[in-house]
Amino acid sequence: xSHELLSKVGSYDFLVxxxxxxxxxxxxxxxxxxxxxxxxxxxxxxxxxxMDYLNTVHKTWVLSRFVMEMQEMPIAYDxxxxxxxxxxxxxxxxxxxxxxxxxxxxxxxxxxxxxxxIDTETRQPVDILxxxxxxxxxxxxxxxxxxIEPFKRVRLSxxxxxxxxxxxxxxxxxxxxxxxxxxYIEHMLDLWPLDWYRQHRLTxxxxxxxxxxxxxxxxxxIVEESADGEFDIQIMKQSPNSDTLKxxxxxxxxxxxx
Amino acid sequence: xSHELLSKVGSYDFLVxxxxxxxxxxxxxxxxxxxxxxxxxxxxxxxxxxMDYLNTVHKTWVLSRFVMEMQEMPIAYDxxxxxxxxxxxxxxxxxxxxxxxxxxxxxxxxxxxxxxxIDTETRQPVDILxxxxxxxxxxxxxxxxxxIEPFKRVRLSxxxxxxxxxxxxxxxxxxxxxxxxxxYIEHMLDLWPLDWYRQHRLTxxxxxxxxxxxxxxxxxxIVEESADGEFDIQIMKQSPNSDTLKxxxxxxxxxxxx
Numbered sequence: 001x002s003h004e005l006l007s008k009v010g011s012y013d014f015l016v017x018x019x020x021x022x023x024x025x026x027x028x029x030x031x032x033x034x035x036x037x038x039x040x041x042x043x044x045x046x047x048x049x050x051m052d053y054l055n056t057v058h059k060t061w062v063l064s065r066f067v068m069e070m071q072e073m074p075i076a077y078d079x080x081x082x083x084x085x086x087x088x089x090x091x092x093x094x095x096x097x098x099x100x101x102x103x104x105x106x107x108x109x110x111x112x113x114x115x116x117x118i119d120t121e122t123r124q125p126v127d128i129l130x131x132x133x134x135x136x137x138x139x140x141x142x143x144x145x146x147x148i149e150p151f152k153r154v155r156l157s158x159x160x161x162x163x164x165x166x167x168x169x170x171x172x173x174x175x176x177x178x179x180x181x182x183x184y185i186e187h188m189l190d191l192w193p194l195d196w197y198r199q200h201r202l203t204x205x206x207x208x209x210x211x212x213x214x215x216x217x218x219x220x221x222i223v224e225e226s227a228d229g230e231f232d233i234q235i236m237k238q239s240p241n242s243d244t245l246k247x248x249x250x251x252x253x254x255x256x257x258x
Numbered sequence: 259x260s261h262e263l264l265s266k267v268g269s270y271d272f273l274v275x276x277x278x279x280x281x282x283x284x285x286x287x288x289x290x291x292x293x294x295x296x297x298x299x300x301x302x303x304x305x306x307x308x309m310d311y312l313n314t315v316h317k318t319w320v321l322s323r324f325v326m327e328m329q330e331m332p333i334a335y336d337x338x339x340x341x342x343x344x345x346x347x348x349x350x351x352x353x354x355x356x357x358x359x360x361x362x363x364x365x366x367x368x369x370x371x372x373x374x375x376i377d378t379e380t381r382q383p384v385d386i387l388x389x390x391x392x393x394x395x396x397x398x399x400x401x402x403x404x405x406i407e408p409f410k411r412v413r414l415s416x417x418x419x420x421x422x423x424x425x426x427x428x429x430x431x432x433x434x435x436x437x438x439x440x441x442y443i444e445h446m447l448d449l450w451p452l453d454w455y456r457q458h459r460l461t462x463x464x465x466x467x468x469x470x471x472x473x474x475x476x477x478x479x480i481v482e483e484s485a486d487g488e489f490d491i492q493i494m495k496q497s498p499n500s501d502t503l504k505x506x507x508x509x510x511x512x513x514x515x516x
Contacts, residue, residue, distance in 0.1 A: 018299060018309075019292055019440065021433045028429060034277055041276060051276075076433055169448035170455060171286060175279045175334055182277065190427035194473040197428060215452040 008141035009085040010043035018076045023194065026073035029202055030186040033068060036098050036111050037181070039082040049136045058120045059131070062209075063113060063181050064093065069148040069204040070109035072102070079103045085141040092116055092125050094136065097146040110148045152206050154232050154250040160224035163191055168217050178212040179219075184249050188233050191223060200229065200255040207251040213237040220245060229255040266399035267343040268301035276334045281452065284331035287460055288444040291326060294356050294369050295439065297340040301354075307394045316378045317389070320467075321371060321439050322351065327406040327462040328367035330360070337361045343399040350374055350383050352394065355404040368406045410464050412490045412508040418482035421449055426475050436470040437477075442507050446491050449481060458487065458513040465509040471495040478503060487513040 012035075020031035044050030044061070054060050074080045083099040098111035117128045128136065166187060174180035185205065192200075213219065213235075220236040231253045236245035270293075278289035302308030302319070312318050332338045341357040356369035375386045386394065424445060432438035443463065450458075471477065471493075478494040489511045494503035 017292070017296055019295060019432050019438055022428070023431050023433065023435050025433050030429065034275070037277060038275055170280070170450060170452055171288065171444045171448050173281050173452060174277055175281065175283050177281050180277055186429045190429050192428060194428055194431060 065114040323372040462512040
């Protein structure tokens, strides 16, 4: 299968569905994140280095880091466009950026992500550049701006407290057989009551994914306020019949007052 | 605003997004239900009796009953079409049906729903036929088949056991300010472990919505197996600082072995 060279930046339209919005009629950041991951999937499939191709050679993309920074949250019934492009490719990692525009043409925010490619049998990283003679490098777009800060390091002190322990359920587990990346975001945001969201708007979320968690794992959410309106959160997984906690992901969430 | 008379049946296409699918690559029934509710929303708005218009006169549609029966669950990346039409209208209730087709043209399943119209200030039912001179009646389609049984009555015995008690969170609450209709379905299906879904496929779900629940309510899920692979579930809500349980909804879920 040969692929005609397409544009480096792919643009995908999504309707902001009413039931994907919170009480304030703004899209839940988890659903927005899902649109970004869909855009990544469409973009890479259309260009020949997506899951469609990788599955045939027993490889897959794994999301390693994800950040979204929003000036404005799209509201119900708006039609948004997600632009996505590959900013850089190295042997074991590639960075993919996102811009989110609403139907007025305003940019609502940006995203950054870092992905690894793994062999689905060994679960070990593989050389991205070796795949299809480095096809992905034909699509590097390093001039389109993505004016948000790179990933922030998340570091919790020893005093950080476990805020909640939750069980994983059938609906947490996605096509890959493990807890869906976006579900961790939902679980983090569910730490705050509705009243908090009446007075605060999420402006930025950084997540680093460390290890996959599975059905039956219990998730321990450890939280620390690192600055005013800024929270570091670590999600530790506890496998059934085990007392050991291992990190699944860690994130930083920033709110501003409304 | 005048509305040209459109077709009675509206058809809406949806992509089965990969991250809306479970470990078996079949769409989560909650996400499918959401597509049906979106189709209902689009269909009624386009025809002048949807939320868009009702909001301007301080009224809204309220879902009272919902049933889906599936012969086949659409799989990831499939493009499905949801047909929807109004089957009947009475003073205080209207029935709306659904058919779900996949991209091969096969019918995957059907849905039925019953809706009331309420005044958003008094929360009392209003006369549907009085709205816009009964415009909705111009769209009654009572010949298109919807070959599934009507709603089943759900009746739990006094011996039925509370299987789980869960808290409501920020992400449960939708644009209407109460727990999203589809979230109850998710909470019900999360009663079974992943292994159950490796051996069973959901074939039918009936839900009757009794009262809205709000952020901070605790939900008590009471479950009873009424026949082989058939479960009756009642969700009772407990408001903060109250010992009283009131019914939020009740449902019947049918599985078949795979």
